[in-house]
Amino acid sequence: MKIDIHTHTKKCKSGDAPTREITPEIFCETILSTEVRIIAITNHNVFDLNQFEEIETRLGKDAQVWPGIELDILEGEARGHLLVIVSPKSARDFSAAVEKLTKGFTPDNFTARIDGILETFDAFNPLYVAHYKQKKPNLSDAMLEVLETKTQKPWCVIKEVTNSISAGIYISHGHSSIYGSDIHDWAKYEALSHDLPDLRLPVDSFEHFCLLLKKDTTTINTVLDRKTPEELVLHPFDDGSELSIKAFNDINVFFGPKGTGKTRILEAIAKHYSENGVEARVYVSASDNLDEIFDTKGKNLAINLNAYDINYCTDEVKALRGASEVSVTNLGKFSNYFRETNTSKNASKILLKDIDPEEGGSAKHEFTEFNLAVKTTADFIKFLTDNPSVKKELDDEELTDVTRILSELLTRLGKREWTSFSDWKEIVLLNSAIKTFRREIERKTGKPAKPTTTGFRDYAMNRIMIEVNAAKIVKSVDTAIPMRTELVGSLGLNKGDLQFLTEFKFQSGAVSDGALSSLTAVKKIPQKKFVNCVRHILEHAYADDLFQHISELNAIEDVENIKTVHELLLFKRYFALNGQPYSPSSGESSMVMLQKELGTDKEVYILDEPERSLGNEYISDVIVPLIKERARAGKKVFISTHDANIAVRTLPYSSVYRCHGPSGYKTYIGNPFTNNLVNRDNAAEQLDWKKTSMKTLEGGEEAFGERGKIYGTN
């Protein structure tokens, strides 16, 4: 949920861009297309009540719109802009007050003094948002001091700066700061809205927002308790002492000097959840584990070739390795038959022996086709009658019709199946009888019978099957397998996303990339020899030297371990940036491992100093948003940190501060919203959350101030 305290809907001053003009309809559409759910309309020296009310009606409960105005303030020579924003409940009175104040002026020539503003608007309990420093034209410190001194609610005076970094710096220095879009062109609002402030706590209304600004403890605790806090009773230390903390399904931060037991507390939290059946472990940054975590050596790498429509070729490999030559019929048998004319009277009566055998392959094929058609049709009829979806779609009459037609088809197919079977077997029987009679007559008469075959059929079919098997293997190993791409994490806005790539490649016979490893125990040289042999076999399927190549195949070292094409797979795994191999540095490894941890969906995240080896910019741009996103999803995030970016920018619901002094260890619990930390053993002893966190996390307020110089004080 984002807030925008500074928008324009009208071109009021002559210097205003025309692109500030927007209709209520488009305004509402634009706002609802963003994450902005609280928006203040602050036109220059004008408040349009009708427009406000139309927008309020159109937005309904989808978003809050607050009435406001951006006023020109003139004190002596000093000129500045001040936003005055009031409760929507006061919109009508506010409109009247604006009208009275600006009467006789145009937006271009209107100016007011701070006293006049207070006199007109302070009774509305407004929010004053003053242009500050680089936000021009800005109110001077003197003008602001007057405003803060004379208003009834000084906590409602906020300084408007130009961006989030400036706001962070001013907040760290004790100034209430915020920034708004000050939109000049509504066409750019959606993109621009991403940088607007997030509301860490839910804001129900304008009045609620003001109470939160006041850091009203009751209001804050009521809001915090919406997150269903849980009381954790832990025993993290060796002395068995008890530590009870309130854990939110949000961000819970532990900070304090080194050696104050923060890691022990995190371990105790992990133990607590694990014992209650919730997956929880302490994440500790260890950049050298990246290769192991991603299994770059592929120890557990597996692939299912069926998923890529690749045949494993188990039968084909086996058949090829076991292939042997088939004999042919000696032509001498034919010569002998014609040379020795059979003179036996009985033999001459057996005419069957003189019939030529018939070709049975076609008949067998026809039967196979009908057999398959019968089975498929029968299965389909069963599917139709059993399937609930079909029954939902077809009424009884339709289903009966479909079933009847298919049953008739099944009957006809069944008849054809039977006749084709009998035709096939008739040929088989005939050929068998011819062969048997010829053999018996040959045996009884001692005269050679006419050979039943030249041997061509069996010889050719053997070679054909060798070609078919070799072709299937080659087809499989010539199939390209798409690269597997896994997003590891972002290396920051400049570098982009680090990916982890897994390339699978079959040894095609010509692959010689040294970076590729064999996926199985079969070594690379036998793989290469095997594929080359299969290619030679395919090329020489009808050559006289075919079986030399098959012998070479069987002579390959460890060939018995190659049972499928899976054993011919090679792989390489590597990290890549923009598609190019990339070796992440130790810091970058830490970055992506932390992202991976936060990217894993679970209920409890426990991070021990996640900032280790990471740069401030990366923590702010990537890690803090990820942590916030987990918190928004209602997950419990426990973080031990020495980093102000994490402790401050995440605005944790719970902060546990551990320290050690002359009287031993102390534990303070609080949050940034009330800005205090309370000693759990002595409620009277309280610390300022902001000061303590800055002192502990950055080594003193001076160090925190230095950050302004690093970022630039714009």
Added chain:
Amino acid sequence: MEQINATVECLDGKYFIKIKTGGEDISIPMSDDKPNEVKSAFNKIITRIKAGEFEIKLEVVGEDLFSLVANEYLAQLNREIQEVRNEMKQYGLVK
């Protein structure tokens, strides 16, 4: 169906069936049992089957033993060629 002619040839007293495919002739020895030469001839026939359907016909069928043998042998071979071609069709190996 294309018809390919064959003849019975005698060279140095050895008889052969010579099949004239248009390219390299295919020779099948009849006088001696030479299985490797028969296999080599079969390899060429298989390759020829891939190019198109055909039948081998003995140009002149004489009454001598080798003509009878060749005639019978080719009749059987033609039947088997047809069967093999049908099988090759199933595997998509013929044009």
